[in-house]
Amino acid sequence: MNTKVNLAGVELENPVMTASGTFGSGMEYGKFVDLNNLGAVVTKGVANVPWEGNPVPRVAEVYGGMLNAIGLQNPGIDLFVKRDLPFLAKYNTKVIVNVCGRTLEDYLEVVERLGDEDTVDMLEINISCPNVKEGGIAFGQNEKSVEHVTKEIKKIAKQPVIMKLSPNVTDITVMAKAAEAGGADVVSLINTITGMKIDIERQTFVLANKTGGMSGPAVKPVAVRMVYQVANAVKIPIIGMGGISTAEDAIEFMLAGATAVSVGTANFVNPYTTKEVVDGIKSYMNSHNITDINSVIGAVR
Amino acid sequence: MSIKYQEIAEITSQEEISDGIFSMWIKTENIAKNAVAGQFVSLYSSDSASILPRPISICEVKDDKSGLRLVYRVAGKGTSEFSGLKEKDTIKVLGPLGNGYTLKNETAMLIAGGIGVPPIVELAKQLHQKGIKDIKAVVGYRSELFLKEELEKYCNVYVATEDGSSGVKGNVMDAIRENGLTADVVYACGPKPMLKAVSDYAKQNDIEAQISLEERMACGIGACLACVCKSKEVDEHSNVKNKRICADGPVFDSREVEL
Numbered sequence: 001m002n003t004k005v006n007l008a009g010v011e012l013e014n015p016v017m018t019a020s021g022t023f024g025s026g027m028e029y030g031k032f033v034d035l036n037n038l039g040a041v042v043t044k045g046v047a048n049v050p051w052e053g054n055p056v057p058r059v060a061e062v063y064g065g066m067l068n069a070i071g072l073q074n075p076g077i078d079l080f081v082k083r084d085l086p087f088l089a090k091y092n093t094k095v096i097v098n099v100c101g102r103t104l105e106d107y108l109e110v111v112e113r114l115g116d117e118d119t120v121d122m123l124e125i126n127i128s129c130p131n132v133k134e135g136g137i138a139f140g141q142n143e144k145s146v147e148h149v150t151k152e153i154k155k156i157a158k159q160p161v162i163m164k165l166s167p168n169v170t171d172i173t174v175m176a177k178a179a180e181a182g183g184a185d186v187v188s189l190i191n192t193i194t195g196m197k198i199d200i201e202r203q204t205f206v207l208a209n210k211t212g213g214m215s216g217p218a219v220k221p222v223a224v225r226m227v228y229q230v231a232n233a234v235k236i237p238i239i240g241m242g243g244i245s246t247a248e249d250a251i252e253f254m255l256a257g258a259t260a261v262s263v264g265t266a267n268f269v270n271p272y273t274t275k276e277v278v279d280g281i282k283s284y285m286n287s288h289n290i291t292d293i294n295s296v297i298g299a300v301r
Numbered sequence: 302m303s304i305k306y307q308e309i310a311e312i313t314s315q316e317e318i319s320d321g322i323f324s325m326w327i328k329t330e331n332i333a334k335n336a337v338a339g340q341f342v343s344l345y346s347s348d349s350a351s352i353l354p355r356p357i358s359i360c361e362v363k364d365d366k367s368g369l370r371l372v373y374r375v376a377g378k379g380t381s382e383f384s385g386l387k388e389k390d391t392i393k394v395l396g397p398l399g400n401g402y403t404l405k406n407e408t409a410m411l412i413a414g415g416i417g418v419p420p421i422v423e424l425a426k427q428l429h430q431k432g433i434k435d436i437k438a439v440v441g442y443r444s445e446l447f448l449k450e451e452l453e454k455y456c457n458v459y460v461a462t463e464d465g466s467s468g469v470k471g472n473v474m475d476a477i478r479e480n481g482l483t484a485d486v487v488y489a490c491g492p493k494p495m496l497k498a499v500s501d502y503a504k505q506n507d508i509e510a511q512i513s514l515e516e517r518m519a520c521g522i523g524a525c526l527a528c529v530c531k532s533k534e535v536d537e538h539s540n541v542k543n544k545r546i547c548a549d550g551p552v553f554d555s556r557e558v559e560l
């Protein structure tokens with residue numbers, strides 16, 4: 001049975017990865033699941049300098065999902081390189097570093113810095129975070145800037161580049177094509193969908209940031225649809241995510257056109273989710289007489 | 302930090318000990334064995350539309366370490382579901398989580414308000430077992446008392462009620478003042494204004510205060526950065542002035558955090 005998939009020349013043991021921001025750098029969930037068995041660990045977004053993030057409350061529960069407005073709190077690239085990369089280097093899994101920034105220069109600084117780090121297999125560029133005022137999503141909602149940012153990053157990046165797309169756009173295929181035109185090696189989607197929750201007793205917003213990004217099981221149909229649309233619009237591979245909590249969910253994304261999948265919010269509900277998805281994909285292959293997982297990718301046209 | 306487990310635990314008993322306050326004993330394989338006073342667990346709803354865990358403090362660990370007592374107030378959807386669970390029903394639990402109190406060999410004053418009272422029961426028990434002779438508990442309620450008898454097994458209990466129906470009329474700080482209480486170390490859990498008053502009190506008297514904080518959580522294990530509080534100095538892990546309540550706390554030295 002072959003579970004290996006290929007993302008821009010990087011071979012993953014299996015298609016299951018973690019979604020940025022939900023898994024730290026693997027230290028915490030590594031106590032529950034063996035990181036060696038994951039296709040890749042995708043880290044929390046890291047910037048050129050430490051970010052404080054947003055005020056609390058930063059999370060709220062909504063029906064079948066959650067809202068978050070963490071605001072990309074991160075320790076900055078220096079500490080990340082000193083502490084998190086050596087930790088990840090101990091594991092036989094692929095390491096994808098998620099990069100965030102307020103300006104193009106911020107992104108470039110981090111990308112350049114990571115160029116010399118052998119531990120890093122790929123870069124995922126977050127141009128789609130809805131929770132910071134500047135940067136992030138501002139880059140991801142305009143096709144010209146998506147193409148421009150991608151191009152500039154590709155000029156200096158030593159690792160393959162994944163552009164992470166926002167669902168908060170009129171037509172996500174336009175952004176995917178812009179990323180492809182800019183030279184992106186892979187696109188990942190979806191980041192969270194901007195939402196809001198109001199506390200009717202206190203008559204105020206539940207989140208200090210007022211709005212937050214929605215994730216979890218309830219967003220899955222939107223994400224599957226977008227993966228399908230993007231798969232029909234670009235030739236580069238897709239990492240699919242949004243509400244995956246079981247192997248069945250993962251297979252659905254792969255059938256829609258994803259080469260790999262990320263598990264995010266579901267880790268909060270069950271810290272063993274990533275392992276269960278890996279095992280479940282193998283069971284699905286067994287019961288459906290599938291010898292190569294690649295035959296599932298985009299099988300539904 | 303202790304090893305964490307996710308288990309399907311069986312409810313061994315549940316009762317309403319005060320208006321809207323429930324006490325539930327659950328049987329655990331490993332969680333109770335590894336738990337210390339001041340830690341908490343995450344409880345999960347059986348309704349898949351409610352995905353986030355409900356953090357609840359450990360009120361007591363069974364003597365043979367086979368189970369935990371959780372005491373909680375019905376505050377919304379999740380806690381209301383839990384209150385309907387009966388003996389032999391099961392619940393998904395993750396724990397033990399957080400750091401817990403650091404037990405000191407000095408005279409102790411345990412200060413708690415309302416639904417902050419549960420965790421100081423196990424703390425009083427542990428301090429008592431450690432052989433600390435002078436343990437006082439100062440507990441504040443709106444009106445109806447709960448867990449007072451449990452505390453009396455291990456320490457002298459001073460009560461404050463908002464309506465004056467028992468003990469001192471007012472809050473825990475009033476009870477401390479009126480009874481002229483002092484101690485070398487203060488351990489506290491309760492609403493933020495109370496914790497702020499306790500921190501100020503500790504500062505004025507130049508004593509150590511260990512305070513337990515609360516915040517909305519998602520992962521409960523330090524991975525998502527949802528549950529931060531402000532720290533006075535740059536935190537070693539976050540590299541900014543934020544600490545994770547679920548992993549670096551919930552118990553902090555009052556001097557290291559901003560309330």
Ligand SMILES: Cc1cc2nc3c(=O)[nH]c(=O)nc-3n(C[C@H](O)[C@H](O)[C@H](O)COP(=O)(O)OP(=O)(O)OC[C@H]3O[C@@H](n4cnc5c(N)ncnc54)[C@H](O)[C@@H]3O)c2cc1C
Binds near residue numbers: 375377515
């Ligand atoms: C470390 C810690 C220990 C706690 N210990 C206890 C305890 O021993 N007894 C007790 O009665 N309560 C305790 N709480 C508060 C308890 O977690 C909330 O009352 C509970 O989560 C409410 O859930 P709900 O579904 O009933 O309410 P809802 O309002 O329906 O909850 C919606 C969401 O908000 C979250 N939430 C709501 N209120 C709080 C809160 N105060 N703190 C954190 N998250 C909240 C819920 O977890 C859920 O995700 C503790 C909180 C923390 C952080």
Ligand SMILES: Cc1cc2nc3c(=O)[nH]c(=O)nc-3n(C[C@H](O)[C@H](O)[C@H](O)COP(=O)(O)O)c2cc1C
Binds near residue numbers: 070129190244
């Ligand atoms: C708490 C939290 C933090 C997140 N942080 C990041 C981040 O730092 N960078 C990023 O690109 N995406 C971030 N995301 C988005 C996720 O990686 C993912 O795209 C999204 O949550 C959808 O997947 P899910 O439904 O499986 O969680 C975050 C999501 C959550 C819930």
Ligand code: FES
Binds near residue numbers: 522545547
């Ligand atoms: S709840 Fe995730 S870091 Fe505390």
